[in-house]
Structure formats: structure tokens, C-alpha cells
Amino acid sequence: MVSPVYLRIVEDIKKKINSAELKPGDTVPSEKALCDEYGASRMTVRKGLAVLANEGYIYSIPGKGNFVRKPELNKYTIYYDEKNNSINSVDQTKLLEVNIIMPDEKLASDLQITKNKNVIMIRRLFYTDGAPVAYDVKYLLYQKGMPIVEKEIEHATFPEMLSKKVPLFALKKELVIYSAVPGDDIKRYLNIYDGLALLVVEQKLYNTENKPMGLGITYYRGDYIKLQGISE
Missing domain, CATH: 1.10.10.10 (Winged helix-like DNA-binding domain superfamily/Winged helix DNA-binding domain)
Structure with a gap:
């Protein structure tokens, strides 16, 4: 042809x-x-x-x-799926909590809202082969009358949680990746008893007007996840 x-x-x-x-x-x-x-x-x-x-x-x-054009030598594209990476995949999700909270100063700033604006907080654990591998927290902007369907939330990825409010193709995404030493609560959830560091991935999702729709923070065991980027 x-x-x-x-x-x-x-x-x-x-x-x-x-x-x-x-x-x-x-x-x-x-x-x-x-x-x-x-x-x-x-x-x-x-x-x-x-x-x-x-x-x-x-x-x-x-x-x-x-x-x-001069190539951008420091530019990479990272393919990120919170439940799948190049060495492991999540096969079970446990919903720990769904609650409506008032944001603290940092969360209000991240979501560009006032501190009296309600936020939905979702906490989950991700498992692989029966072992906990990631502690996941999501913060979504609350809208009055917005239904919270726990069965849908339990297994959904972050973009899927927002897909009823914003079409998936219209969502803009931002990632921040860093390492952190886990606190006692996360150590307990992930069965960590030594100095194992965590890989933390923060996702912020925006609508077409560049207004934040939600913030997600996932804490992965360092021996579970591997992210890769390619230059294009």
C-alpha cells in the first residue's frame, strides 16, 4: 500500500x-x-x-x-498506571475509608479552594499476591448531591473516579515523584519493619480550564514498583 x-x-x-x-x-x-x-x-x-x-x-x-529543532535531551515520557508497572500489578484492592473532610491549608492550596470547601477523602490498600504493596489516598472536590458509590471507588483508577464529571480525554495530568521514609501508620499498613523507603507518586488532575479536580498520593513499597521513561 x-x-x-x-x-x-x-x-x-x-x-x-x-x-x-x-x-x-x-x-x-x-x-x-x-x-x-x-x-x-x-x-x-x-x-x-x-x-x-x-x-x-x-x-x-x-x-x-x-x-x-534542537532535541530536548532531558525530556522523557513516563507511562504511569497506579495499578500496573513493569515488574508488578495490583490484583486486589481494599477500601479503608471514604469520608468528607475539611481541607487543611496545604490541601486547600493544592486544590485551589478555600478551607471551608468540602473534600472527599478516599483511602485504599493495594495488594499483589496477598501482600500489601501500596497505600493510596485520593482527594476529590465535593459537589452537593454527588453520589459516593463505594463499589465503584474501590477498584477505580484516579482518572476513572473523575470520569463522570470530566471526560477522560479532557483531563490534564501532572505527576510528582519522590522517595520518602514511611510514618508509623503506613509502615503498619504495608507490613514494613525495617528502613525500606517508599516511592511516592502524586497525581493532580485538571479540567480543560486548568482547575484542579483532585489530588492523589500513592505510597509504594520500594521493592514493588519500577517506573520507566522514554525519550521521543
Whole structure:
């Protein structure tokens, strides 16, 4: 099957960039030159250039042309699923508590709300092969009349908890990852009796207006989880 012309333009320019035939800062062939080379219309050529720009290969300067972008060497994409990672997966979830609370100053700041705004707090334990591997806390903005269905909450991922209020594709996500020494309560929940550090993942979910919809904090046993990132 023959690829559309715009995709041939995309792949050919990618090959030149990846082989260093075109280097960061070099000028990409002009629209006219590409039209002549591929026997294509300007609309087709511009479609190909738009794909390259969206994928981060090139950038445009009005009146001057298109140029090869310098790669972001420190940028990685992390695929995070709170119940699955590259070495383990959660096979059982235990709901510890669902409660409506008043936020403290830090939580109110994180969620960009006042301290008199109600918040739903959900606490869970995650298990693998019968052993507790993670302690999970979620904070969701409370809305009056909002039903709290514990069976749905018990097994849902964080985005799924908010999917009835915001379409999944509309949710914007932010991750913060760090290590921490567990407190006594978390040690007890996770059966930790030594100095095992925890990997903590904070998730903050936003709507399309960049307003926080919820905050999730999951404390993983350091011997359970492994996160990986790739450069693109």
C-alpha cells in the first residue's frame, strides 16, 4: 500500500534528521522545493510540515522558513498506571475509608479552594499476591448531591473516579515523584519493619480550564514498583 505523499515527506525529512544529514538549526527545504520534489500541492506539503512540527522535529520562523529543532535531551515520557508497572500489578484492592473532610491549608492550596470547601477523602490498600504493596489516598472536590458509590471507588483508577464529571480525554495530568521514609501508620499498613523507603507518586488532575479536580498520593513499597521513561 502506497503511503500518502505528506507522510512520505514526513518520513524522508525524519530520516535526514536522524542520520544527521540535517542538523539542529539547519533549514528544511522550502515549500516550493518540496512541491517540486514530490509533485505535490502546497496544501499537501504544509500538512507534512505540520506533522513534523507537532512531533517536535522542526519549527517555523515566519518569513524565513522551517528549521530543524534542537532535541530536548532531558525530556522523557513516563507511562504511569497506579495499578500496573513493569515488574508488578495490583490484583486486589481494599477500601479503608471514604469520608468528607475539611481541607487543611496545604490541601486547600493544592486544590485551589478555600478551607471551608468540602473534600472527599478516599483511602485504599493495594495488594499483589496477598501482600500489601501500596497505600493510596485520593482527594476529590465535593459537589452537593454527588453520589459516593463505594463499589465503584474501590477498584477505580484516579482518572476513572473523575470520569463522570470530566471526560477522560479532557483531563490534564501532572505527576510528582519522590522517595520518602514511611510514618508509623503506613509502615503498619504495608507490613514494613525495617528502613525500606517508599516511592511516592502524586497525581493532580485538571479540567480543560486548568482547575484542579483532585489530588492523589500513592505510597509504594520500594521493592514493588519500577517506573520507566522514554525519550521521543
